[in-house]
Amino acid sequence: MARAALFDVDGTLVDTNHLHVTTWWEAFRQAGHRVSTHAIHRAIGLGSDHLIAHLLGDGRDRDQDAQISATHKALYGTYAERLAPLDGARDLLHTLANRGWRIVLATSAGGRELAALRRAVDADDVIEGTASADDVSEGKPAPDPVQRALELAGASAGEAVFVGDTVWDMEAAANAGVRAVALLSGGIARADLEGAGAAAVYRDPADLLSHLDSSLLAQLERT
Numbered sequence: 098m099a100r101a102a103l104f105d106v107d108g109t110l111v112d113t114n115h116l117h118v119t120t121w122w123e124a125f126r127q128a129g130h131r132v133s134t135h136a137i138h139r140a141i142g143l144g145s146d147h148l149i150a151h152l153l154g155d156g157r158d159r160d161q162d163a164q165i166s167a168t169h170k171a172l173y174g175t176y177a178e179r180l181a182p183l184d185g186a187r188d189l190l191h192t193l194a195n196r197g198w199r200i201v202l203a204t205s206a207g208g209r210e211l212a213a214l215r216r217a218v219d220a221d222d223v224i225e226g227t228a229s230a231d232d233v234s235e236g237k238p239a240p241d242p243v244q245r246a247l248e249l250a251g252a253s254a255g256e257a258v259f260v261g262d263t264v265w266d267m268e269a270a271a272n273a274g275v276r277a278v279a280l281l282s283g284g285i286a287r288a289d290l291e292g293a294g295a296a297a298v299y300r301d302p303a304d305l306l307s308h309l310d311s312s313l314l315a316q317l318e319r320t
Contacts, residue, residue, distance in 0.1 A: 100317060101250035102190075102198040103243060103275065105261035106206060107141070108283025110186040110302065111217045113176075114141050114262070115284065120172035121148070128165045138284060142263030144205045144236030145169070170210070177213040183282050185303025187220045192306060194223035196318065203246040203259070203269075207231040225250065238268035243275055258314050260305070267293035278313055280305065 108114040118137045125132045132152050140148045145166040149157075190200050200223050206214055207230035215221060226249030233241035247257055259270035262283030270277035271294040279295035280302065281287060287298045296313050299305040309315060 099250065099252040099256050100198050101201060101247060101252035101257040102193045102314065103201050103203050103246045103250070103257055103259045103270075104190070105142070105259075105263070105266045106202055106204040106211075106214045106218070108262035109260060109266075109280055110183060110190075111214050112181050112183050112282070113214070114138070116173060116176050116180075117141050117169075121169050123172055124165050124168035125152070127168055128161050130165075139264075141283070142205065142237055142261075142265035144230055147236060174209070177209065180213055180217040182217050182219065183280075183301050183303075185301060185306045186218055189302040189306045189309075190218070190220040190223050192309065193314070198314070199250040199252065200224050201246040201250045202227040202229075203242040204228070205230050205236045205242070237263075237265040238272060240269055240273035243269050243273035247273070247275070256317070258317060262290075264289055264293040267295050270294065276313055278305065 104110060118134050118141060121137045122134050130153060136152060140151050143151055149162050149165055194200055202224060211229050228242045228245035228249060230236060233245050235241045243259060247254060254274035257275050259275045259277040261267060261277060262280045263285055267277050267279060267290055276296050277294060278297045279290035280299055282301040290298050305312060
């Protein structure tokens with residue numbers, strides 16, 4: 098039986114969510130928009146196009162979208178060599194791989210940003226594939242990234258577990274018919290994650306690793 102552990106990256110494996118909040122805030126400010134950091138934080142996990150639309154609405158000047166996204170990308174890029182993995186991230190991926198899980202990433206990041214995230218995680222030897230923003234037509238909360246990750250893993254929805262840190266992650270997994278667990282390391286409240294479909298919530302990758310034998314992943318191993 099194929100077993101696939103599908104992982105979001107930002108806020109799930111690498112400690113980046115608040116860097117994204119700060120750099121999006123500055124990108125919006127430079128374009129003349131006042132957007133609260135709280136609202137931005139709640140939107141992290143969406144792809145750039147969807148995030149801008151979510152925060153500025155359909156009545157915005159769409160001609161600004163590309164520049165806002167480019168400004169965010171440039172500002173965030175200054176942190177590329179300093180990104181830090183979350184506690185237990187690498188060990189969790191290696192432990193799952195050693196237990197026979199196929200590890201695939203499903204992320205809104207792409208290009209150089211994704212490369213920097215993978216360097217931070219330092220687990221390329223066990224990552225079998227990545228469904229990135231470059232590979233799908235619609236990002237989270239659409240099911241496309243999760244479905245593409247399933248294809249890369251050669252697994253069905255019933256043979257997979259998705260691990261993420263945002264409401265959008267949970268919704269994307271649910272839309273793809275994949276069971277999901279959530280981590281609090283991205284800063285989203287437990288109740289919000291559970292309300293979006295998380296079957297269980299853990300503090301961070303290290304906490305999930307310490308409870309692995311009682312987790313949803315272990316349940317799937319026994320089926």
